[in-house]
Amino acid sequence: MTDLKRILPAVAPHARADIVAAFVAADDRIAAAEITTPLRIAHFVAQVATETGGLTKLEESLFYTAERLCAVWPKRFPSLAAARPYAGNPKALAEKVYGGRLGNVQPGDGWRYRGGGALQTTGRANYRAAGFEANPDKLRAPAGAIAAALTYWTDNDCNALADADDVEALRRRVNGGTIGLSECRAYLAKAKAALRVIPAQARLKALRYPVGKVDGDHGDRTTASVQLLQKKAGLPVTGELDDDTLAALDTAEALPVAAKDANLARSRTVQGAGVAGSFGFAEVAQSVSELKDQAESAQAQISAGTVFGFIMGALIVAGALYALYARWDDAGRPVPGFLARRFPKLTGARR
Numbered sequence: 001m002t003d004l005k006r007i008l009p010a011v012a013p014h015a016r017a018d019i020v021a022a023f024v025a026a027d028d029r030i031a032a033a034e035i036t037t038p039l040r041i042a043h044f045v046a047q048v049a050t051e052t053g054g055l056t057k058l059e060e061s062l063f064y065t066a067e068r069l070c071a072v073w074p075k076r077f078p079s080l081a082a083a084r085p086y087a088g089n090p091k092a093l094a095e096k097v098y099g100g101r102l103g104n105v106q107p108g109d110g111w112r113y114r115g116g117g118a119l120q121t122t123g124r125a126n127y128r129a130a131g132f133e134a135n136p137d138k139l140r141a142p143a144g145a146i147a148a149a150l151t152y153w154t155d156n157d158c159n160a161l162a163d164a165d166d167v168e169a170l171r172r173r174v175n176g177g178t179i180g181l182s183e184c185r186a187y188l189a190k191a192k193a194a195l196r197v198i199p200a201q202a203r204l205k206a207l208r209y210p211v212g213k214v215d216g217d218h219g220d221r222t223t224a225s226v227q228l229l230q231k232k233a234g235l236p237v238t239g240e241l242d243d244d245t246l247a248a249l250d251t252a253e254a255l256p257v258a259a260k261d262a263n264l265a266r267s268r269t270v271q272g273a274g275v276a277g278s279f280g281f282a283e284v285a286q287s288v289s290e291l292k293d294q295a296e297s298a299q300a301q302i303s304a305g306t307v308f309g310f311i312m313g314a315l316i317v318a319g320a321l322y323a324l325y326a327r328w329d330d331a332g333r334p335v336p337g338f339l340a341r342r343f344p345k346l347t348g349a350r351r
Contacts, residue, residue, distance in 0.1 A: 060115030
């Protein structure tokens with residue numbers, strides 16, 4: 001199952017929530033269309049994002065200025081005089097550019113079957129092929145938009161071009177030309193990155209590495225966590241998610257669980273300290289080896305040049321001091337430790 005709920009916003013930050021939700025709900029249908037490999041998913045998402053303005057619209061805008069009409073359709077509008085009657089007149093423009101073609105045979109078909117859906121299905125014939133000839137408005141709603149896009153993708157063997165990683169050929173198959181190719185390349189790069197980073201972040205988080213949010217952003221926290229993983233695996237410490245690092249991640253063990261369960265009450269001494277705050281392991285560690293692991297994590301953060309790393313290091317020092325201070329009796333009650341006895345005025349403890 002593809003984590004589209006996270007991947008789509010990473011690719012298109014301004015995506016409409018209802019469009020993202022519809023994609024998430026269509027996960028099984030996307031799988032049925034065999035859009036299941038990272039490369040196929042990346043190309044599908046990139047083409048859809050290009051056609052929908054970053055997942056913000058499911059209907060073609062036909063509101064143009066005269067100058068823009070001349071630029072987009074130079075053969076149909078060779079001069080400003082020819083374009084002016086259609087400028088700011090979407091219905092008339094739809095009839096002008098789509099009437100009598102693409103299966104449009106009735107007056108009004110150009111507008112009725114204007115570009116719509118996730119891949120901008122256009123013309124009565126294409127609406128018919130997608131199963132929306134009788135209900136064209138449904139194709140311009142999120143669920144129908146995705147259904148039509150999947151039908152077109154499958155019928156036109158788009159997976160083969162995705163497998164070849166041929167974004168230009170795929171753009172021609174979807175668009176009929178290369179309009180939006182540069183935008184599509186940019187979306188494709190984002191999609192490929194998100195499909196690599198998000199699963200890795202989720203895995204690192206499950207192993208208790210301090211990645212922060214699982215959002216596809218390979219920022220300082222993710223870089224520091226990857227560096228720590230690489231160090232533990234004996235790999236070059238680059239912070240990058242290369243193939244060797246991903247392979248190591250698949251078999252990596254979790255960072256030690258902080259001592260917050262019954263084992264703590266049974267222990268005579270708190271052995272170490274976890275890291276507090278937003279990094280997610282703000283508890284006392286079970287052993288000195290755990291403290292070492294978390295210190296390495298702090299070191300990785302510092303090497304990444306983050307303020308968080310400084311905070312982590314400071315908190316680990318504080319935790320180590322606490323380990324010297326706090327001792328526990330068999331009932332789990334804290335009693336004065338070394339520092340408490342040595343410096344009672346400083347700590348406020350009794351001798």
